[in-house]
Amino acid sequence: MDIKVPRGTQDILPSETGKWQVVEELIRETCSLYQYKEIRTPIFEHTELFTRSVGDTTDIVQKEMYTFQDRGDRSLTLRPEGTASAVRAFVEHKMFGYPDQPVKLYYMGPMFRYERQQAGRYRQFVQFGIEAIGSADPAIDAEVISLAMAVYQKAGLKKLKLVINSLGDTESRITHKKALVDHFEPHIENFCSDCQNRLQKNPLRILDCKVDRNNSLMATAPSLADYLNEESAAYFEKVKEYLSILNIPFEVDPNLVRGLDYYNHTAFEIMSAAEGFGAITTLAGGGRYNGLVEELGGPDSPGIGFAMSIERLLLAVEAENNKWADLSNLDVYLIGMGETAKKKTVELTNVFRQNNITAEMDYLDRKIKTQMKSADRLKAKFVLVIGEDEIEKESAMLKNLSNGEQQLVPWNELVEKLKNSI
Incomplete structure (x- = not known):
C-alpha cells in the first residue's frame, strides 16, 4: 500500500525546518519587545465556540471546518483560527480580572480548514496571531498593526501594502445592513445560494463573495464609509493618525470586508506587492472585535488582533528573492x-x-x-x-x-x- 501525506498537508523536512525556526524565533523576539505573552490552547474545541464567534454564515463554518463526534457524542472541531480559542480562554480563566489591562497574548500553531490547496495555503497550516483584549483605545489598534508589519520587515520583506477600513460600531452596521438588503434584495436571485442565505443574516458578507465578485451590483453597493456615525468616524480617524505617527503607510479601502462575523471598527490586511507572488496577495489580516468576549460569556472587554500564515510569509520571502542566513550550526x-x-x-x-x-x-x-x-x-x-x-x-x-x-x-x-x- 502506497501511503502518502494527506491532501492539503505537507512534510517539512530537515532541510527546510531551519527557516521555520528562524521565523518562529523572530516572532517570539518581536512579541517580547511589544510585551505580548504566549498562550497555548487545545487543537480542538467544542464546535459551538466557532459557530458562535466566527459566525454560522461564514465560509469557515459552512464549508471548511473539520468537525467530528467524539465517543461521548460531543461535537468537536479542529480549530480553524486562533482568536476564538484565545478569547474563550480569556473568559474561562477570568483574565479580565488581571490588574494589568489590556491582556496581550500571542499564539503560534497548526490550524485546520478544508479548502482547495493553493500556493502557500494548506488544509493544515501554521498560524501566528496576537490578541490585545481589554482596551478600546485606537492607539492599541495601531500597535497591533505595527507588530504585524515589524514581523514582515524583520523577515526582510520590503514590498508590503497595508490596507485598512472601518466596519463601524453596531449602530453604523445596522443602518448599513438595511441599505445593503434594500440594494441586493430585488436581484438576489442572480446571486449564488450562499449570498441568498446571507442576505437577511449578514449582507455585508455578500461583498466578500468570491463567486459573485464581478456582479455589477457589487460596484454600486452602499459603502459602509457613508454610514459611519460620528463616533465610528472619529475612531477611524484616530487610528489613521496613530499609524501616521508610527510612519506606517496605508491605503483606505472601503470595500475591505474581513471574512469573520466578529469584526467591527478597524479592519486591515497586509499584502505582498512582490512581482510573481501570485493571485492571492494577502499575507495577514485582522481587526477589532468589540462584543466577542460578551458573546462568549465574559464582561465588556473590547479586543483587537490579527493572524498570519507562516507558510505565506516564507513564500513572500522567496518571492522577493531574499536569502536566508547560513543556518548551519555545526562547530x-x-x-x-x-x-x-x-x-x-x-x-x-x-x-x-x-x-x-x-x-x-x-x-x-x-x-x-x-x-x-x-x-x-x-x-x-x-x-x-x-x-x-x-x-x-x-x-x-x-x-x-x-x-x-x-x-x-x-x-x-x-x-x-x-x-x-x-
Whole structure:
C-alpha cells in the first residue's frame, strides 16, 4: 500500500525546518519587545465556540471546518483560527480580572480548514496571531498593526501594502445592513445560494463573495464609509493618525470586508506587492472585535488582533528573492581512523557537546575523503582528525575549514581552543 501525506498537508523536512525556526524565533523576539505573552490552547474545541464567534454564515463554518463526534457524542472541531480559542480562554480563566489591562497574548500553531490547496495555503497550516483584549483605545489598534508589519520587515520583506477600513460600531452596521438588503434584495436571485442565505443574516458578507465578485451590483453597493456615525468616524480617524505617527503607510479601502462575523471598527490586511507572488496577495489580516468576549460569556472587554500564515510569509520571502542566513550550526566534525581512534572520537564528541560545542562524527565507517565531503556538506567550521600518530601524541589535528589552517592540539586543550576559535 502506497501511503502518502494527506491532501492539503505537507512534510517539512530537515532541510527546510531551519527557516521555520528562524521565523518562529523572530516572532517570539518581536512579541517580547511589544510585551505580548504566549498562550497555548487545545487543537480542538467544542464546535459551538466557532459557530458562535466566527459566525454560522461564514465560509469557515459552512464549508471548511473539520468537525467530528467524539465517543461521548460531543461535537468537536479542529480549530480553524486562533482568536476564538484565545478569547474563550480569556473568559474561562477570568483574565479580565488581571490588574494589568489590556491582556496581550500571542499564539503560534497548526490550524485546520478544508479548502482547495493553493500556493502557500494548506488544509493544515501554521498560524501566528496576537490578541490585545481589554482596551478600546485606537492607539492599541495601531500597535497591533505595527507588530504585524515589524514581523514582515524583520523577515526582510520590503514590498508590503497595508490596507485598512472601518466596519463601524453596531449602530453604523445596522443602518448599513438595511441599505445593503434594500440594494441586493430585488436581484438576489442572480446571486449564488450562499449570498441568498446571507442576505437577511449578514449582507455585508455578500461583498466578500468570491463567486459573485464581478456582479455589477457589487460596484454600486452602499459603502459602509457613508454610514459611519460620528463616533465610528472619529475612531477611524484616530487610528489613521496613530499609524501616521508610527510612519506606517496605508491605503483606505472601503470595500475591505474581513471574512469573520466578529469584526467591527478597524479592519486591515497586509499584502505582498512582490512581482510573481501570485493571485492571492494577502499575507495577514485582522481587526477589532468589540462584543466577542460578551458573546462568549465574559464582561465588556473590547479586543483587537490579527493572524498570519507562516507558510505565506516564507513564500513572500522567496518571492522577493531574499536569502536566508547560513543556518548551519555545526562547530566541529570528528574523524577517527582506526578502532582506537574511533573510541576517542566518541568520547570527544560527547565532551564537546557537554561544553556547548556542536559536534558530529561518522557512524558508517566511511573513508576519510568521504567523511571530509560530509563535513563540507554540513558546513562544519572545523574538522578534527585522529589517527595512529595522534593517538600516540594524545592530540588531534584540528583544521579550520574557512582558511585551511591546521594545527596539532592536545586533547585536554581542545575545548578551550574550539571555544576561543568559534
